[in-house]
Amino acid sequence: MDVLRDLNPQQQQAVMAGTGPVLVLAGPGSGKTRVLTQRIAYLIGQMGVRPYHVLAVTFTNKAAREMGDRVDRMLGERGRGLTLGTFHSTCGRILRREADHLPFDSNYVIFDADDQIRVVKQVIKDLNLDDKRYRPHGVHASISRAKNELLFAEDFPVQTYRDEVVKRVYLRYQHTLLASNAVDFDDMLLWTAFLLEESPAVRERYSRRYEHILVDEFQDTNMAQYTLLKHLASFHQNIFVVGDPDQSIYRWRGADFRNVLRFDEDFPSAQIILLEQNYRSTQNILDSAMAVIDGNPHRTKKQLFTERGEGQKIMLQELYDDREMASFVVERIARSVASQRTQPGDFAVMYRTNAQSRILEEAFLAANLPYKLVGAQRFYGRREIKDIMAYLRLAHNPKDEISMLRAINTPRRGIGTKTIASLRTYAQSLDLSPGNVLLDLGVGAESEHWESLPNRVRTTLSPFGKLLSNWCNFRDDLSPLELMDQIIKDIAYRNYIEDGSDEGAERWENVMEFRRLAADYNEKSLMAFLEDVALVSDQDTLDASANVPTLMTLHAAKGLEFPVVFIVGLNEGTLPHIRSFDDPEAMQEERRLLYVGITRAEDSLYLLHSLNRYNFGYSEPAEPSRYLDDIPMLLIDDGYTGGQKRRSRSSIFRPEKWESPEYTEQVVEQEYSPGMRVGHPAWGEGMILNSKIEDNEEIVDIFFEDIGLKKVVASLAKLTVL
DNA sequence: ATAAAGTGACTTTTT
DNA sequence: GTCACTTTAT
Numbered sequence: 110m111d112v113l114r115d116l117n118p119q120q121q122q123a124v125m126a127g128t129g130p131v132l133v134l135a136g137p138g139s140g141k142t143r144v145l146t147q148r149i150a151y152l153i154g155q156m157g158v159r160p161y162h163v164l165a166v167t168f169t170n171k172a173a174r175e176m177g178d179r180v181d182r183m184l185g186e187r188g189r190g191l192t193l194g195t196f197h198s199t200c201g202r203i204l205r206r207e208a209d210h211l212p213f214d215s216n217y218v219i220f221d222a223d224d225q226i227r228v229v230k231q232v233i234k235d236l237n238l239d240d241k242r243y244r245p246h247g248v249h250a251s252i253s254r255a256k257n258e259l260l261f262a263e264d265f266p267v268q269t270y271r272d273e274v275v276k277r278v279y280l281r282y283q284h285t286l287l288a289s290n291a292v293d294f295d296d297m298l299l300w301t302a303f304l305l306e307e308s309p310a311v312r313e314r315y316s317r318r319y320e321h322i323l324v325d326e327f328q329d330t331n332m333a334q335y336t337l338l339k340h341l342a343s344f345h346q347n348i349f350v351v352g353d354p355d356q357s358i359y360r361w362r363g364a365d366f367r368n369v370l371r372f373d374e375d376f377p378s379a380q381i382i383l384l385e386q387n388y389r390s391t392q393n394i395l396d397s398a399m400a401v402i403d404g405n406p407h408r409t410k411k412q413l414f415t416e417r418g419e420g421q422k423i424m425l426q427e428l429y430d431d432r433e434m435a436s437f438v439v440e441r442i443a444r445s446v447a448s449q450r451t452q453p454g455d456f457a458v459m460y461r462t463n464a465q466s467r468i469l470e471e472a473f474l475a476a477n478l479p480y481k482l483v484g485a486q487r488f489y490g491r492r493e494i495k496d497i498m499a500y501l502r503l504a505h506n507p508k509d510e511i512s513m514l515r516a517i518n519t520p521r522r523g524i525g526t527k528t529i530a531s532l533r534t535y536a537q538s539l540d541l542s543p544g545n546v547l548l549d550l551g552v553g554a555e556s557e558h559w560e561s562l563p564n565r566v567r568t569t570l571s572p573f574g575k576l577l578s579n580w581c582n583f584r585d586d587l588s589p590l591e592l593m594d595q596i597i598k599d600i601a602y603r604n605y606i607e608d609g610s611d612e613g614a615e616r617w618e619n620v621m622e623f624r625r626l627a628a629d630y631n632e633k634s635l636m637a638f639l640e641d642v643a644l645v646s647d648q649d650t651l652d653a654s655a656n657v658p659t660l661m662t663l664h665a666a667k668g669l670e671f672p673v674v675f676i677v678g679l680n681e682g683t684l685p686h687i688r689s690f691d692d693p694e695a696m697q698e699e700r701r702l703l704y705v706g707i708t709r710a711e712d713s714l715y716l717l718h719s720l721n722r723y724n725f726g727y728s729e730p731a732e733p734s735r736y737l738d739d740i741p742m743l744l745i746d747d748g749y750t751g752g753q754k755r756r757s758r759s760s761i762f763r764p765e766k767w768e769s770p771e772y773t774e775q776v777v778e779q780e781y782s783p784g785m786r787v788g789h790p791a792w793g794e795g796m797i798l799n800s801k802i803e804d805n806e807e808i809v810d811i812f813f814e815d816i817g818l819k820k821v822v823a824s825l826a827k828l829t830v831l
Numbered sequence: 832a833t834a835a836a837g838t839g840a841c842t843t844t845t846t
Numbered sequence: 847g848t849c850a851c852t853t854t855a856t
Binding site for chain 1: 832839840842
């Protein structure tokens with residue numbers, strides 16, 4: 110196979126490894142996707158394995174699609190029939206097929222993060238628990254963790270009183286899901302692992318079917334995923350995994366990079382292959398990445414190398430605050446593009462938390478430069494999309510209680526909390542789902558439930574029940590798009606959403622966009638549409654076609670590469686994030702996160718930190734990230750020779766608009782002096798401690814009674830002299 | 832039952 | 847500073 114000529118010896122060794130377990134430890138940019146796809150091509154093209162017997166799993170749809178495209182290019186027709194998908198979609202398919210062995214039907218719906226929290230909230234309310242003491246997010250996190258550890262509610266370990274409460278919530282949570290004929294993300298893995306574990310016949314069937322298993326990003330697997338892989342490989346041990354423990358960044362989601370070590374123990378005959386040659390970055394970038402990651406204990410050091418040469422130094426820049434950081438980024442990009450050396454699409458800006466994106470977006474908007482932001486939440490999380498989804502889901506599966514609760518009074522149709530409560534209690538007393546009672550009430554006085562319910566309740570519910578039963582009747586004869594249009598018309602959704610405001614118009618635009626997405630499913634089922642929408646990830650929404658800079662979190666950046674990378678907010682508290690401070694394991698993950706970010710860069714890397722960082726909308730003094738100290742000076746270009754003034758104040762960057770005539774000609778006078786008392790709209794009253802003019806701005810230190818010392822720019826803060 | 836006004840948590844990362 | 851949820855007034 111001549112493709113092998115393009116591979117280095119280690120890559121070739123991996124691609125052509127014989128049968129049995131193989132562990133490929135692949136550094137960043139070492140061509141792991143190529144190895145995976147070539148391996149598939151090798152198995153099918155050279156070893157005569159039928160595509161039907163090959164299973165390849167990834168974490169994102171995008172990665173799966175990319176691999177699929179590459180395999181397609183190499184094998185064409187010969188590759189048809191290969192199973193290639195994310196863990197969740199693969200499990201989803203198995204669960205639908207094997208629903209007979211499971212406590213739900215094959216037309217189950219998938220509860221997304223938002224639905225999961227809603228269920229927990231509902232349960233906490235139903236159990237009369239205090240949602241201040243037991244925060245839905247926290248309780249859900251405990252449940253999710255348990256599921257990832259393959260623990261059902263019945264087996265939830267109880268050591269504290271809180272555990273006891275969580276267990277009760279978990280039991281009822283799971284009950285609600287099953288009554289709704291629903292599974293959550295964690296369940297998809299959990300039920301599949303359970304199925305393979307409990308039913309030897311099913312296990313054997315799938316293990317024989319998937320004779321060759323390939324896994325991408327293996328370091329991100331959790332216990333459930335690892336277990337199900339082990340079961341699938343139980344008959345043949347033909348499991349080929351690719352991963353990098355240094356790029357494990359999903360610990361909070363249950364991922365355990367120790368699965369890489371476990372693999373070696375569970376499959377003692379495993380061949381281990383190291384890929385260390387990097388084809389992406391310059392040596393300076395790799396050296397700084399290694400300098401950062403070497404700060405983590407207990408790891409096997411990797412020696413990443415490239416044939417690309419040293420390249421430019423790492424650009425380190427200190428700025429006054431996040432706003433200046435954003436302006437700096439935009440300015441640099443604009444200048445670089447203007448100089449014709451680069452294209453807008455060559456740039457990526459990465460940050461630790463989503464909240465940091467806003468200030469960047471504002472800077473791009475202000476400069477009139479287009480950009481794209483990675484994040485599905487922006488679309489699928491919108492109220493109007495969730496509303497329509499609730500209706501579609503309800504039509505598909507009337508048992509879905511969460512969708513029922515959302516749809517029943519959106520738009521308002523006079524069904525309030527009281528009415529809903531009596532519907533729920535009544536349904537519960539008969540062990541029916543509220544949706545089914547609702548459906549039946551649609552027929553009016555003929556309904557078997559009619560006499561049992563108060564007049565007010567049944568007359569308000571009946572019309573909605575009628576609507577719902579209509580949709581349920583249509584659903585199999587209509588395409589997802591036609592059903593959506595019918596629903597939108599029946600509930601007069603446009604009228605509800607378009608209130609004349611710009612926001613209303615935008616919402617309706619989103620609904621139209623959602624329609625276009627549904628139009629792709631004319632030949633497919635409503636179920637397929639619902640499943641795909643539930644399983645899209647942020648990374649999947651990235652469209653590579655637009656030639657504009659990309660903004661994303663460091664998490665979303667994994668697997669991507671860009672000629673120029675900016676990592677912003679390299680401050681203590683942001684990266685590493687303050688929430689990780691007290692947990693050594695979490696701190697190691699923060700470091701890996703930066704490692705992932707650095708290794709995305711091909712040619713240029715900017716590391717930015719600021720003297721002040723915004724937190725909850727307040728600006729407060731900030732320290733540079735500790736990780737910056739780990740990067741050797743000689744790799745760094747901080748705009749000065751020798752790096753002496755590395756963190757000096759004079760390096761503060763001033764955006765251009767501040768140098769516009771109005772600002773530069775007019776000299777700011779010092780208005781405030783120590784001892785004066787002032788009022789601030791948000792922070793209350795305070796006393797001036799110090800005031801000085803800097804870069805034609807008056808910078809005032811104020812001690813506020815309520816929140817302590819703050820540094821503000823007088824012209825921006827709306828101060829009043831008291 | 833609903834709209835308006837007030838309160839409090841929230842910001843880590845997502846299939 | 848923002849969101850979602852709760853209380854209050856209509």
